Amino acid sequence: MTDITTGNTITFQGPPAVSGGAxxxxxxxxxxxxxxxxxxxxxxxxxxxxxxxxxxxxxxxxLGLPDPFQTSMARRLKPIGFKGHLLGTDExxxxxxxxxxxxxxxxxxxxxxxVVLATLIGGLLGVVAGFxxxxxxxxxxxxxxxxxxxxxxxxxxxxxGTLGGGILNGLIALTLVFIPSLxxxxxxxxxxxxxxxxxxxxxxxxxxxxxxxxxxxxxxxLTPVVVYASSLISVAVLLGAGLSFLGLGVEPPTPDWGQxxxxxxxxxxxxxxxxxxxGLAIFLTSLSFNFISDGLxxxxxxxx
Amino acid sequence: xxxxxxxxxATDERDVGGAAQPMLIVRDLKKHFxxxxxxxxxxxxxxxxxxxxxxxxxxxxxxxxxxxxCGKSTLGKLLMHLIDADSGELIFDGGAIGTRDMxxxxxxxxxxxxxxDSSSSLNPRLSIETSIAYGPxxxxxxxxxxxxxxxxxxxxVGLRPDIFAGRYPHELSGxxxxxxxxxxxxxxxxxxxxxxxxxxxLDKSVEAQVLNLLRRLREDxxxxxxxxxxxxxxxxxxxxRVLVMYMGKIVEIxxxxxxxxxxxxxxxxxxxxSRLSSSPDERIKLAPLTGDPPNPIxxxxxxxxxxxxxxxxxxxxxxxxxxxxGATGRKVACxxxxxxxxx
Amino acid sequence: MRNLQTTSxxxxxxDMPLAGKIPVVSPxxxxxxxxxxxxSRDATVHAVNGVSFDLMPRDVLCIIGESGSGKSVTMKSMxxxxxxxxxVMTGEIEVNGHKVLDLSERQIRHLRGAEISMIFQExxxxxxxxxxxxRQITEAIRAHExxxxxxxxxxxxxxxxxxxxxxxVSRLDAYPHELSGxxxxxxxIAVAxxxxxxxxxxxxxxxxxxxxxxxxxxxxxxxxxDELGMGVIFVTHxxxxxxxxxxxxxxxxxxxxxxxxxxRDVLVNPAHPxxxxxxxxxxxxQARDADLPVIPGDPADLRRLVAGCRFAPRCGVSKxxxxxxxxxxxxxxxxxxxxxxxxNSLT
Numbered sequence: 001m002t003d004i005t006t007g008n009t010i011t012f013q014g015p016p017a018v019s020g021g022a023x024x025x026x027x028x029x030x031x032x033x034x035x036x037x038x039x040x041x042x043x044x045x046x047x048x049x050x051x052x053x054x055x056x057x058x059x060x061x062x063l064g065l066p067d068p069f070q071t072s073m074a075r076r077l078k079p080i081g082f083k084g085h086l087l088g089t090d091e092x093x094x095x096x097x098x099x100x101x102x103x104x105x106x107x108x109x110x111x112x113x114x115v116v117l118a119t120l121i122g123g124l125l126g127v128v129a130g131f132x133x134x135x136x137x138x139x140x141x142x143x144x145x146x147x148x149x150x151x152x153x154x155x156x157x158x159x160x161g162t163l164g165g166g167i168l169n170g171l172i173a174l175t176l177v178f179i180p181s182l183x184x185x186x187x188x189x190x191x192x193x194x195x196x197x198x199x200x201x202x203x204x205x206x207x208x209x210x211x212x213x214x215x216x217x218x219x220x221x222l223t224p225v226v227v228y229a230s231s232l233i234s235v236a237v238l239l240g241a242g243l244s245f246l247g248l249g250v251e252p253p254t255p256d257w258g259q260x261x262x263x264x265x266x267x268x269x270x271x272x273x274x275x276x277x278x279g280l281a282i283f284l285t286s287l288s289f290n291f292i293s294d295g296l297x298x299x300x301x302x303x304x
Numbered sequence: 305x306x307x308x309x310x311x312x313x314a315t316d317e318r319d320v321g322g323a324a325q326p327m328l329i330v331r332d333l334k335k336h337f338x339x340x341x342x343x344x345x346x347x348x349x350x351x352x353x354x355x356x357x358x359x360x361x362x363x364x365x366x367x368x369x370x371x372x373x374c375g376k377s378t379l380g381k382l383l384m385h386l387i388d389a390d391s392g393e394l395i396f397d398g399g400a401i402g403t404r405d406m407x408x409x410x411x412x413x414x415x416x417x418x419x420x421d422s423s424s425s426l427n428p429r430l431s432i433e434t435s436i437a438y439g440p441x442x443x444x445x446x447x448x449x450x451x452x453x454x455x456x457x458x459x460x461v462g463l464r465p466d467i468f469a470g471r472y473p474h475e476l477s478g479x480x481x482x483x484x485x486x487x488x489x490x491x492x493x494x495x496x497x498x499x500x501x502x503x504x505x506l507d508k509s510v511e512a513q514v515l516n517l518l519r520r521l522r523e524d525x526x527x528x529x530x531x532x533x534x535x536x537x538x539x540x541x542x543x544x545r546v547l548v549m550y551m552g553k554i555v556e557i558x559x560x561x562x563x564x565x566x567x568x569x570x571x572x573x574x575x576x577x578s579r580l581s582s583s584p585d586e587r588i589k590l591a592p593l594t595g596d597p598p599n600p601i602x603x604x605x606x607x608x609x610x611x612x613x614x615x616x617x618x619x620x621x622x623x624x625x626x627x628x629x630g631a632t633g634r635k636v637a638c639x640x641x642x643x644x645x646x647x
Numbered sequence: 648m649r650n651l652q653t654t655s656x657x658x659x660x661x662d663m664p665l666a667g668k669i670p671v672v673s674p675x676x677x678x679x680x681x682x683x684x685x686x687s688r689d690a691t692v693h694a695v696n697g698v699s700f701d702l703m704p705r706d707v708l709c710i711i712g713e714s715g716s717g718k719s720v721t722m723k724s725m726x727x728x729x730x731x732x733x734x735v736m737t738g739e740i741e742v743n744g745h746k747v748l749d750l751s752e753r754q755i756r757h758l759r760g761a762e763i764s765m766i767f768q769e770x771x772x773x774x775x776x777x778x779x780x781x782r783q784i785t786e787a788i789r790a791h792e793x794x795x796x797x798x799x800x801x802x803x804x805x806x807x808x809x810x811x812x813x814x815x816v817s818r819l820d821a822y823p824h825e826l827s828g829x830x831x832x833x834x835x836i837a838v839a840x841x842x843x844x845x846x847x848x849x850x851x852x853x854x855x856x857x858x859x860x861x862x863x864x865x866x867x868x869x870x871x872x873d874e875l876g877m878g879v880i881f882v883t884h885x886x887x888x889x890x891x892x893x894x895x896x897x898x899x900x901x902x903x904x905x906x907x908x909x910x911r912d913v914l915v916n917p918a919h920p921x922x923x924x925x926x927x928x929x930x931x932x933q934a935r936d937a938d939l940p941v942i943p944g945d946p947a948d949l950r951r952l953v954a955g956c957r958f959a960p961r962c963g964v965s966k967x968x969x970x971x972x973x974x975x976x977x978x979x980x981x982x983x984x985x986x987x988x989x990x991n992s993l994t
């Protein structure tokens with residue numbers, strides 16, 4: 001191949017003349033992550049379980065379930081498989097399966113929304129702190145340290161105790177609890193990235209800070225932040241249930257796993273199995289998200 | 305079949321000052337860093353670049369050599385304005401940088417940098433094409449223009465766009481990555497490129513490929529290079545003139561052939577004598593210098609090289625040698641350069 | 648598996664005024680048909696593919712090659728330093744009579760430091776930042792020999808003087824970070840020599856050093872090797888370093904030894920096309936107005952090895968035979984072998 005204007009030969013870098021097995025079509029990072037996840041059956045199983053729970057919660061009103069608020073003094077604390085009630089009834093005679101599915105709506109709301117919000121807010125604060133450094137970093141990270149000093153459970157209880165009960169306040173409390181740790185993860189990842197050559201090269205083109213953050217920082221901070229955030233969902237489900245259990249989250253009669261566990265615990269000697277069901281729902285959901293998080297971590301780790 | 309479109313005409317409309325105007329004039333550039341981790345309010349300062357002056361003519365390649373801590377990398381970043389200088393003046397093609405004649409955005413378009421090939425030289429999440437197109441996008445090109453530019457540049461650096469444009473950094477070899485780094489630096493059509501250890505991490509056979517590419521690009525695009533390297537052989541091959549740094553100062557500067565044939569500063573001599581031959585019959589029996597290059601923290605008065613210099617005398621401890629003009633643009637900073645000329 | 652002919656190196660000890668009498672010396676180290684593979688989730692990397700060589704006592708063997716040629720892996724496997732879970736090793740490695748691959752964890756630990764020692768490119772990975780240099784040397788000595796603390800300290804001081812560290816007494820109580828790069832390298836060499844190893848393995852120990860310091864360390868290593876009578880295997884990508892220090896040179900490409908011989912044979916009269924091309928493309932005072940000779944293409948992909956000669960796709964003289972059958976090492980001259988089908992037609 002010849003460059004006509006200068007007459008110089010240009011040699012191209014192509015695939016070697018003899019190549020064993022064609023190089024697979026080049027893939028982006030996320031495509032690689034997805035491919036590795038597809039081969040991870042263990043994680044896929046729990047992903048399916050989590051999706052089932054979420055889906056159930058989303059389409060609960062259309063599932064044709066018995067009314068979760070319909071009380072019946074005659075059919076209190078019936079065992080699993082009692083006619084018309086797949087998983088029995090609670091202490092007020094309400095259908096437990098229906099309440100579990102509907103309860104998933106609030107429990108998952110408390111589990112997922114605060115983590116998403118905290119990821120956005122904390123992640124952004126962390127990236128800003130890490131990227132600009134110096135005074136900005138000091139200000140943001142020291143404020144985070146104040147929150148970080150309290151155990152998360154205590155902080156959640158204190159905030160929602162101050163704000164009062166209700167789902168909205170519960171969401172706010174949990175979001176505030178998760179911001180500091182996500183901020184710290186994003187900050188340390190950003191500090192590492194900031195020193196890399198491709199950031200210098202971007203600066204050398206004259207790009208603005210926001211352009212560099214958008215194009216070069218966020219994409220690379222995402223991996224550790226997403227992995228960490230996914231592990232927080234299980235914590236959030238537990239904490240949300242805990243708040244409701246203490247009467248600080250969802251107010252009765254709205255079904256919620258934590259609150260159900262709380263009110264059913266008085267009947268533990270009458271129907272121990274029934275009483276354990278909301279706990280089992282919390283456990284399975286939390287476990288699923290934990291394993292999904294582990295799977296994500298493995299799939300996102302390019303070095304392994 | 306790929307055809308490279310070269311717009312090589314006799315004159316460059318971007319050439320403001322004319323052929324005689326140096327591409328870059330550096331005057332008394334200084335950068336001192338406070339030593340990190342030292343006691344609070346300590347006065348320890350690293351004199352990374354300490355009063356450096358030189359010029360780079362249009363179309364030439366200036367090699368910058370020296371050992372670790374001599375300030376050559378800091379110099380490159382100062383020229384790129386990636387870090388701010390403490391003092392000094394930089395004039396690009398007649399326009400003082402930072403003034404109306406040469407605002408920083410215009411400098412960015414004219415002056416670019418290629419870093420050492422490393423795992424961090426390219427953003428792992430961006431395709432090759434996106435990485436190269438980023439600069440033009442920043443400077444207002446449309447997405448399709450920038451993409452077309454990126455593909456043209458891939459051809460220029462010898463990578464087939466149909467194969468490589470969509471690839472990601474982890475799918476490339478070291479040499480291919482370095483070609484992409486070069487394409488990225490070319491994306492704003494710069495007139496001058498600073499190459500900071502740009503071939504140092506490559507295997508020897510790949511290093512030769514990239515050096516050939518750099519030579520060809522210099523001709524085709526009439527580029528001016530500053531080539532920073534610790535490898536004296538590579539600098540000799542690629543450079544027209546060479547600048548030797550020691551502890552933040554220039555100790556010698558001049559044409560490559562002259563300096564390599566007859567080095568005059570004792571440090572340059574030692575550096576050249578430390579080069580290893582590829583023949584087992586030419587082994588070095590005695591190391592030309594003892595000790596390590598020192599950290600330029602609060603350097604003592606006098607000549608900075610005197611602690612390791614075999615020819616140091618009393619004068620060297622008291623008076624700092626200045627970079628004196630010699631014949632044919634040759635400059636040496638040594639009190640006894642004349643005397644030692646034949647030593 | 649490829650059948651490689653073991654290079655037979657005549658056991659002639661240097662400077663031995665025994666004309667007519669050839670003493671029979673057995674090799675200090677033998678590597679026979681070594682294969683090393685790294686298994687990971689996505690691929691299997693064939694890092695070393697049938698490497699065989701002998702190292703005679705007091706010999707300095709340089710293994711040269713580009714990144715991914717398997718030079719470092721070959722050396723690390725001699726000390727069994729590769730992660731056991733991900734590595735599959737076959738073949739035989741014998742060092743001073745010990746079959747390295749058959750030893751138990753405890754036996755190999757004893758061998759390391761006492762009979763085989765290693766020095767690295769980055770001394771901070773080998774030195775412990777929280778202990779003084781003196782402490783690290785005395786511990787290394789006391790781990791292998793029953794000596795008193797004061798005796799060990801005296802030996803440590805001797806070692807620092809041996810590696811020419813100036814004002815050694817005060818440096819005994821220095822921490823690694825308090826030393827300059829060159830001194831740190833010397834300190835690491837002192838630790839490695841603390842139990843007078845028979846075999847010193849050196850993994851690019853001068854690559855990160857400045858030119859004026861690199862030559863100091865190379866001259867020192869050669870002196871120490873001579874004084875202590877060690878065998879040394881020195882891995883480097885730098886031909887100049889090999890020319891400076893090697894008695895014998897093994898050139899590796901894609902996990903195989905493609906050429907083996909004395910330093911002069913390999914560097915002055917290279918036989919294998921790869922060695923020739925590598926020497927030609929190394930920058931050393933070529934004319935500035937001409938292109939450098941290059942080896943086209945990229946280093947071999949060890950995840951997908953090609954059939955036949957691994958270098959054939961990049962080789963300027965390859966024939967169809969080269970793509971079909973892998974060449975084995977054959978003699979070019981006495982004690983000089985190369986693995987190339989066309990060795991006799993090349994001049």
